[in-house]
Amino acid sequence: MEFPLLERPIVAAPMAGGPSTPALAAAVCEAGGLGFLAAGYLTPEKLEDDIRELRRATALPFGVNLFVPSPSTADPVAVEAYAARLQPEAERLGVALGDPHWSDDAWDAKLEVVLAAQPAIVSTTFGLPPIAAVERLHARSIAVWCTVTTPDEASRAAAAGADALVVQGAEAGGHRGSFVDGGGEAIALLPLLRLVRGEVDLPLVAAGGIADGTGVAAVLAAGARAAQIGTGLLLTPEAGTSDVHRRALGGDAATAVTRAFSGRSARGIVNRFLAEHSGAAPAAYPEVHYLTAPLRAQARRTGDADAVNLWAGQAHGLAEAAPAAELVVRWSIDALVALGRDA
């Protein structure tokens, strides 16, 4: 399926767990970019509601991101040991640890939701969608974009029928979209775009470390059709970013990749929890996500920046507290000026 005609070459990154809202997606769409909803962690009913709310706010095309379920990799003994390690954190926060169970994030039900709602695009994270799902989405005129982090994943996504690839570099905030967690050192965006282009001929959306118009210009020059921006939108009033998260962004705090919060590699601002537990956290997603969920919720409520996941890409220092539409328009104009094209 054809790549959508975008007035501005900017895609709002789907950010599960709160930041992506219908209001943010609508603002990005209305500004000429491509808004996205993040279905991860939502119930199918909440996803339906969000799509409905977004449709009330804009008639323009948008995307919905789904987490692809993976077989459980959790070693129960390791998860148990990690839970014991986190028990003092739970006591300090005055909550009980969550139940470290596996789940498929309601894949089947959410697939039915998007098939019925027919967004322009469904993007996937954490793996390849089953071929049957791709065929059903295509039959409903829904384009399928796969998130990839290596040239090999790009080839496999192309073979599975993807219409475009979201190429996620090492600098990206939040979860790595890798098919399998822990497959070696993450490749940075620029070399990754070039290596992926050597393997596949699909349209590429560049993701990771882009948070201004010059960054957009760079990835367009590198051959991407659009830049997917997440962290750069976290401080917008339309985003559902928590207050504690907002306060941590935009400065010069370092980021690091950790499994401490979810059991799966994700980039966040270095805080006490990340520093103390990264070395001990097992590769056990989504088990550890559920284990730490009550801690993170409580830390968010109490404004405890040292105990919550502060997802952020390496360029978070560029994040600005401005309306999403203003940022999308400015980034787009700055990018076209930098490239010597008509803005």
Added chain:
Amino acid sequence: MEFPLLERPIVAAPMAGGPSTPALAAAVCEAGGLGFLAAGYLTPEKLEDDIRELRRATALPFGVNLFVPSPSTADPVAVEAYAARLQPEAERLGVALGDPHWSDDAWDAKLEVVLAAQPAIVSTTFGLPPIAAVERLHARSIAVWCTVTTPDEASRAAAAGADALVVQGAEAGGHRGSFVDGGGEAIALLPLLRLVRGEVDLPLVAAGGIADGTGVAAVLAAGARAAQIGTGLLLTPEAGTSDVHRRALGGDAATAVTRAFSGRSARGIVNRFLAEHSGAAPAAYPEVHYLTAPLRAQARRTGDADAVNLWAGQAHGLAEAAPAAELVVRWSIDALVALGRDA
């Protein structure tokens, strides 16, 4: 001092330990780029010879890179333990381990060599040059470029009088040019360029993961004045790259950052030595460099790809075995075409 007028916005990365040769520097200069000699590990006499040889081959401006000495960080007990660990490697290769001593890489003598020879540019790696050295270089009309890997290092280099910054992203091959080794997760090139630009107003040379014209276009669009390319030149006939190193490049082998070979973080292709010893290698540069030198030399001689440092950036899959001049011209033309400028 002014940034040099380059016909083509490409700088040959200085690659110490063999790859950078007068022939490579001359070819890059004659093609319109900026050639570089790598003074690291050379004797001052050899550096003088190389500069003389380069001057015979070209009348165009070139640069010389110097390693800035750092105070020793080596814990003797840790170095001793690492030496014991490597003893079986030495026996297997039939050589003795080297003496793990500290050295300043003959900084004073090499500084006198470049002051006398007056290359257009002296770039520094591993730290800030002393202010007195910067002043003496400036007095001889030699521009000083500092390699930086963080916005903070960029600010400090600007304050020290640098004329331009070589901004080295996480994707770069070979040694990280950080002032202090191990200061947190390396930042990828695109976000690093933007964050550095937020701190300093100096001309920036982008380094790391660039190995084709599209990559050059991307960093120019991101605001760099030129792209510094190392790995992309390793397979040229003019480079002094060893045969065993050449055979490892250009495929899809993964890279990783390791202290196993030198005691200082550097990116190379993952081989047995890197995989087995990275976890145990101490932060002890240049002590570990000297400790492993006989092993690496012997492995190079015998073509043992599993026991030698195969420095390479994340884009090494793009490296081509073609004359340096051909690559520099092609990269430059491709970049200008990608940017819609006259080639």
